[in-house]
Amino acid sequence: MRFTLKEIAELVGGDLVGNPETVITGISGIKEAREGDITFLANSKYSCLTQTTKASAIITSRENLESSKPLIKTDNPSIAFTKVVGIVAPSDAKHPKGIHPTAVISKNVELGENVAVGAYVVIEEGARVGSNTVIYGGCYVGCQVEIGQDCLIYPHVTIRERVEISDRVIIHSGAVIGSDGFGFAMVKGVQKKIPQIGTVLIEEDVEIGANVTIDRARFDKTIIGKGTKIDNLVQIAHNVVVGENCIIVAQAGISGSTVLGKGAILAGQAGIVGHIRIGDKAIVAAQAGVTKSVPAGVKVSGYPAKPHDMAKRVNACVQKLPDIYKKVKLLEEKIKQLEEKLQQDG
DSSP: OOEEHHHHHHHHTOEEESOTTOEEOEEOOTTTOOTTEEEEOOOGGGGGGGGTOOOSEEEEESSOOOOSSOEEEESOHHHHHHHHHHHHSOOOOOOOOSBOTTOEEOTTOEEOTTOEEOTTOEEOTTOEEOTTOEEOTTOEEOTTOEEOTTOEEOTTOEEOTTOEEOTTOEEOTTOEEEEOOOOEEEETTEEEEOOOOOEEEEOTTOEEOTTOEEEOOSSSEEEEOTTOEEOTTOEEOTTOEEOTTOEEOTTOEEOTTOEEOTTOEEOTTOEEOSSOEEOTTOEEOTTOEEOSOBOTTOEEETTTTEEHHHHHHHHHHHHTHHHHHHHHHHHHHHHHHHHHHHHHTO
């Protein structure tokens, strides 16, 4: 497909700087782009790349940016670029249509209009699936599960009994929603399982990455709030409550009964102990180990996690430990020599 920069600028509502008749035939990242591609720059820290990219045009913010390339200046380059992807490189994914003959669906299951169920899907008794939802092959939907409208469930997702999934939820392959919470009690030297009789509620517009596990509550519900996005390989334990519009990055782990406020961010491999609160819009940096509650709007890092500026100072000191060790050894030797001299002098 071919588009002019003028057409693209009109699509995204941007201000065009450069030749409006420049032809765009592809789309790519700023480092990988070739002639004919359009790319984007969302962070001015990488503005140097505008001088080396081979792209024919760049979508940027409205900040003052000088470049030999034509620019389309927008309020939000990432969102604008997403719109362009939709027309320049539309997705060729073809979702399943209709009910596959190998699907195993109980008699009292309720399916809305235009529901698609792929090959070898199992849907148990009492489940309800809303209109326009697509369930890919190999998925399991337990008894009395409720799935809303316009959801997209990719292959090999397991949704256990009584889980509630609201509208426009996307769940990627291998995710397990509603597995038992990790609850055991030592009785006479033997670990006894504590029943986990609660459920999971996934609210509207949530996206759940591949191989994510979200445990059911011991009682009541584990909750994932509206608009939250969860990356691959995340573990969310029983009775956790995740607020609206949170971001949880790959390999993060949240222990039981912890609460995340609205807009909180957990970076990759962050670990959170149980029964604490991460405040609204707080940020937990990558690999941080959080052992106590974090106030709203605070960024923490390190282990144990502490305010980020303090953590950086601590880390700077740690990097100097080898030199400090050498200085201490030298000082010890000098003190020893002085003591020996004092003893000789009586």
